[in-house]
Amino acid sequence: MKNRSLGFICCCFLFSASMWGQEPLSSDLNQQVTQIAKMIKDNPKGAEEGFDGLLKGKNKKNIPLLLSIGKAYLDAGNADMAKEYAERARKADSKSASVYMFLGDIALAGKDAGAACGNYEQAIFFDEDCYEAYYKYARAYAGVNPQLSVDMLMKLKERHPEELNVDRELANAYYLMGNYSKAKSAYDDFMQKGTPNVQDYGRYAMLLYLNKDYQHSLDMAGKGLAMEADNHLLKRLMMYGLYELKSYPAGLQAANEFFKDPNNPDFVYLDYLYRARLYLANGNNDEAIAEFEKALKADEKKEHPEVAKEMSDAYGKMLKYPDAIRMYQVYMDMLGDKKEVSDLFLFGRLYYQAAGALAPTNTADSTAVAAAPVDTVMIKKQQNEYLTQADTIFAEVSQRVPDNYLGYFWRARTNAMLDPETTLGLAKPYYEAALAQLEKNPNASKSLLIECESYLGYYYFLKEEYEQSKVYWTKILEIDPENATAKQAMEGLQ
Template sequence: MKAIKYLLIGAAIVGFSATSIAQNDSKATIESITKVIKNKSGDVDDQVKSVYKNNKKNAEVLVGIGRAYLDVKDTAKAKNFADLAIKADKKYAPGYILHGDIEVIKDDGGAAAGWYQQAIYFDPKNPDGYFKYASIYRGRSPEEAVSKLEDLRIQRPDIAVDAMAARIYYSSNKFDKAIESYSKVDMNRLDNTDITNYAMAAYLKQDFKKSLEIATFGIQKSPREAAFNRLAFFNSTDLKDYENALKYADALFNKSDSAKFSYLDYTYYGHALMGAKQYDNAIAQFKKALAENIDRKEIIADVKKQISSAYEASGDYSNAILFYKDYLNSIEKETASDLAGLGTLYNEQADKLTGAAKTEAYKSADAIYGDLADKFPNAVEFADFMRARVNSYMDPDTRLGLAKPYYEKLADLISAKTEKDNADNARLVECYRYLGYYNYLKKDNATANLYWRKILNIDPNNETAKQALGIK
């Protein structure tokens, strides 16, 4: 009895080894002939015939040849070998799946689904048929596609069906459902593609903490995986954790395998460096982004604006203004806010200058706000308010009255409103205070007192107006 037991074990081992060797031989044969077909060697037909002659009954090799032809878009020969594979083994699901993939290339989803259904029928435990079938229907109804995967769960409880469902939802841009499905699976059972999809779905839903958690799990598994380092980098930047963002950026740019970089990588790097107050380095990264082959004008414009912001943060207003003007020239249609931004830069520049240079910067700001009022009627009130202030800066002792016409116009605009908020009243007080003081300097006390009283009508406790009128 013991001898029989050991004999059976030995036979099993021999059988297993023979199967393993056969599988290895098949794999090597497929790899070899695939190279021949893809390289389009001169005697490719003879070599394929030779392989076929030796593998007429080997469905695995026949499907492998068919796939090699499909890869070079020769659907006729791919179909022939799919037929031969099914003839060799009627129950070999990959033969039907190859037929389905050929129909996908031909853009016949209905025919493809029929072949995938046959694959499921002949081998209900093969997950590929289910997933391929579901993929066909994901565009029309991701929910219907996922329901097909439930049949697989019955046949193969060992397979992470929820991960397959998540892929369907992810590829259909249903990120909430993708996240929900992925959350049902032990992450240790997810491959790198699924971990990336899971983290990306959370990132696209702006759940940066969740996305970072998933990405860092991926990094623990595959530290040199560019997708994981990139997502950890992006999420840390969005979470304003700039110290860790720069660590992940270093991992992405210097310690990741086969990483390819885009303008988005460089712009994120620039933002992280900006957050760390490394402005010169940030500018360098933004300029790298600008050097990339970006095919969307709005992105090019935005990068120029970021460069301007970096120069502004570093106190280099000349370059900030230069790149901001370039930004304005790059956008298809500027808004009032866009134009006002240039005025702000001139104001900030003037604040750092002295003498004639300071005055010139204020004059440039004044011109921008004048342009703003001309181009955007809805922004006239803001433009006049800013012109009033800029001109008061150029005339600090108020003797020239440079701000007078703008404060008068602003006061008229606000006074005409039937309803005024606190901001309106605050601006009116500023207008009347300037006009009251200007007329006081001109020794026109009657007009000055008129403005002081207007202030008290808005703010009865205003000390400046009370002192000017001699009220205790």
């Protein structure tokens, strides 16, 4: 859950790039291009005439000048004119890496990653040391085909192992591939050899968190916060890491610091979920429920059913079973067709636990119950409703996995609670079915076997079928020769 659900909150690893490599213009020409560029939108004809004036005489084939003019048009949103000047530059020098870099930038601005990367490859063909071509190729394909990004960056790394920024870019590509271990390794090299900034500490701390190296993640977040005390990502990672390390009081303090500005638009569902966990761990149940509600609301696309599941678990720990059941139903609805048998089983067990909590000996607040009039009929009715729901769910479990004992076993327990005096023998067929499955497994739990056999031994004792009753008590003694209940039953049956 955690690893995939962080995609939208951790950094995108889009590293800023310098302008494609080219010879610099003279300061005089640069100033003139900048001045004329201001007219592109309001006086396009005047701008065109101004640029034509710069390109007269010896500047007619000045590649840096042509590309600077083209870039001015691209910055102004006029890709057609930008391409026209790029083509003029290509005619002047068809082997210039800078020309193909700019053609790639134009294609990328038009969201044509394939054409952009084709031009970046051409730039590399004409200049194998054109770093920016490697980087831009890698970035263009990062979200489309990260493996191509990795391949290109590895070429640069092999050619220039001293180029530390390659490791930054590799971390990005591996991250997008979901390979957090390799992403972390790539950043390891840079963090050890390079000069990391705040952004690097944030990215690295996030990768360490995703790799569950929480202490190291906290250390890096701390270093980053020493450089920029109000960094949103680093404060978030402090809260996450402290929870994972079970430093709950410090984690709640970090959460309060992180949420200091309640109007911050950059809070996401996982932020509220972690704060809910921290409140819960610190015994602040009401505050925890409020944060769970915020997490559910922040999950606008309903892509994270685990929030409802955790909220249900929290209610269960508080013994608020009606709310626990309600939230588990929300969880099941969010799962839709993705529901697994284990989800179904846990839902049935929750109904069973709710029924058990209604039994007089299991009442959560016996003092309050004793002080108030108790409608035992209503309680019994509610308990039977919970048990009926549990039985229905466990029946579906046994149908879906007929070779597994769980559905039968919990259906037996449910029916045993429905028939506490064993007068109807409601649990008998299910304990028999569970026992049949358990006996097939040489490593089956002894306690489960004994529970099944105890019920069946007692059932046959009540039916006065003493020989059949002995069969099950004998089996128990074979498993546990000192079992007091079985020994007592056998003595009574002699």
